[in-house]
Amino acid sequence: MCDDTRTRVLNAAGPIFAEKGFHRATVREICRAAGVNVASINYHFGDKERLYIETVKRARQARVAQAPLPSAHPDDPPEERLEAFVHTMLMRMIGIEEPPWQWKLMMREILQPTKAFEEMIDEYFLPEFHMLLDILDELLPPDVPEHTRTQVGLGIIGQCLFYRIAANVIQMMIPAEERARHYSVDELTRHICRFTLAALEQSTTPRTRDEPSEVSVCDESATDELA
Amino acid sequence: MCDDTRTRVLNAAGPIFAEKGFHRATVREICRAAGVNVASINYHFGDKERLYIETVKRARQARVAQAPLPSAHPDDPPEERLEAFVHTMLMRMIGIEEPPWQWKLMMREILQPTKAFEEMIDEYFLPEFHMLLDILDELLPPDVPEHTRTQVGLGIIGQCLFYRIAANVIQMMIPAEERARHYSVDELTRHICRFTLAALEQSTTPRTRDEPSEVSVCDESATDELA
Amino acid sequence: MCDDTRTRVLNAAGPIFAEKGFHRATVREICRAAGVNVASINYHFGDKERLYIETVKRARQARVAQAPLPSAHPDDPPEERLEAFVHTMLMRMIGIEEPPWQWKLMMREILQPTKAFEEMIDEYFLPEFHMLLDILDELLPPDVPEHTRTQVGLGIIGQCLFYRIAANVIQMMIPAEERARHYSVDELTRHICRFTLAALEQSTTPRTRDEPSEVSVCDESATDELA
Amino acid sequence: MCDDTRTRVLNAAGPIFAEKGFHRATVREICRAAGVNVASINYHFGDKERLYIETVKRARQARVAQAPLPSAHPDDPPEERLEAFVHTMLMRMIGIEEPPWQWKLMMREILQPTKAFEEMIDEYFLPEFHMLLDILDELLPPDVPEHTRTQVGLGIIGQCLFYRIAANVIQMMIPAEERARHYSVDELTRHICRFTLAALEQSTTPRTRDEPSEVSVCDESATDELA
């Protein structure tokens, strides 16, 4: 069966690419893991790069199912929905002992985008981010400018992501005992939500300086070669 | 002179490791850039890996000088010192068009720690983080537990770091024009500080929304680990 | 239909083998061009080599029709028939902008004979060469020995072939403008015929320049081998 | 010693490239024959293609020494010098039992030019051809147009070359015994010279048609990829 080999290769490629990245992973290793011939990759995917792109695509698809965002009940109070959102996010980040390879792979793409990047943003990141924005919409007073809402949203995501990215740092910085007590998913969820809500309540009347400053967030060219 | 060759190799290795990472960078390329013989590396550093570790070490040392934290004037109001801190952080992250290779190299270590990692934390990250904690100390009421202060600090760092890490995502998500207006270093500094201060102020008098009151900011229900 | 696939493969193989030679041409490329499955070739021809031999065979067969020698009118004066012969030869060599793949394929065989070679000589080259010899027979006096006639014939063929083989050299050696004026098929035909006829006329009465008279055109001193 | 390995590789590469051509020859085979590591080729020549070019270059250089043209004695009668020239040419073509690999390699270039081609023409072919033209200059009446002289020269070269190129054909066409008697280098030299001289004498008053015909010798693009 065609799909059989193809699928086995993809399944084998995922964890390996996730662990080693595009360049350190070798097709030979992937094929050995999949129990197929090296030429299969050329046959089914053309070359290593296209196998990688396909793998990332599948990773994203499989990712959603593993820790799906709670289906929004529009009637729930927005505070509750925010907490559910943050909780899911943190669960994805640090809630699972060994983060699944799909996640590692996606992190690699975020940090060192390749050709597989764009699609991931459009089909995975943006929809979920808009879900967060909708929640914030209900929490923020109506006169808050669009970009403030976005910034608040990014701040939330940023804090969640940070606990994943800086996991190594935190592990070294905070004693295991305290980490277990105060840096659990639940505990961090509570902290981030409380912190955010407190700020929102306070900043009912946001105020923006009018002169834009010249240094923007990301001027540098982003998407280059397969890192 | 021995030191001459050694130094030239280190100087050449920095930007190359930063740009390509450990594995994609080749000793030949580094030696060509340094104008030395390929065998020099093995002679002076033993092997490629030890050259890399040495390079990271030097990167950290050189890093501090480039965007140094504002020397704390203990008399300045803490709000001002917080703003200065965040501003410096953001400047390091996204303020410089082409981030210096030292920074790239350190980011690589944070995300994919190698043997060069531990030392970096102790000598670079922790000192600066404690400077932030000191500022927060003055802003937070005295009864706030230690871990909350740490979490707030991590949140601030997390948001700053996020704008660097997710630069690619933001670039795709937010139109260039708006990015220039609302996502400059100054603007983001203002947002993060306002947001943080607002939350802090609010949490001075921990207040329960509708959840049971025991879930306070200093609640110590503990669960599990941090990956 | 079996023949359908077989034929399509052969038709596709011709130009490809002609262009790239046996080794650089790939079965995949041929099959793609023919719109058939890769396995077809092994099924119908056994292997790549036998497909090649079959292709050369067909090329020869198709070749004759494309630039056929002028049907000999035995009544025409031999000078005219010689000119027609040479003209046809040159036309095949350099007269057609893009030489047909059949020709390219046959050239390859002449220069680097494979198993497909022998048959080509017998059925294609020899008949035409004997036509030339017949013409020379009428032009040469009856007492000229056989091998001289053969040598003259080979000389004519050799000159024609040379303009094809050395096309690249001539292109670099002679300016385009002069090439167009004096190296057209017509012009070269005239030159070769005039030259040959002049030599033949002269050698009717073998005449010694200053060498000893025994070195005549029909001298039969023999030496060694032909590589 | 650097030159040692380099030279050994070149010496080994020559016959192999000559026998199999660029594509069929493998670097592994060459290195095995040279008794060096495969990586040597990359180190000394960059890649297979540049090794090939270098090999052709050396072949040409070495070629001249093996059957050098007789140093021209301007006082010798031109007929004698012509005979010496043709004799040398034929000797190169068919005089040596196993044609040296240098010759095979150069033939490959003539027939399927690669990047190594141009230099060969300029430094090897042209000088020798002009030597022939000088001889013809003395044999031809002064009013003979330039292009006729060139054509006569090309005709001579063409005939010589033909005996090499068509060696396979001749071998099949002419019985061994007769080949030994009448197709030796000496015999063919005599024939070609006699034939040429006879024609020259006759064509004292060459005549050119005035209208150039439109089909030129070599319109097609010549130099392409390494065949």
Next chain:
DNA sequence: AATGAATGAGCCTTCATTCAT
């Protein structure tokens, strides 16, 4: 008769490393 999938051998190239000088 025909196919798509799979194979293993082999290709050129690149790499970090070592060796003799």
Next chain:
DNA sequence: GATGAATGAAGGCTCATTCAT
């Protein structure tokens, strides 16, 4: 200390061929 040359292992990829259907 420093060098240029040399090495072996491994890299991605391509090929003609075969197998089960």
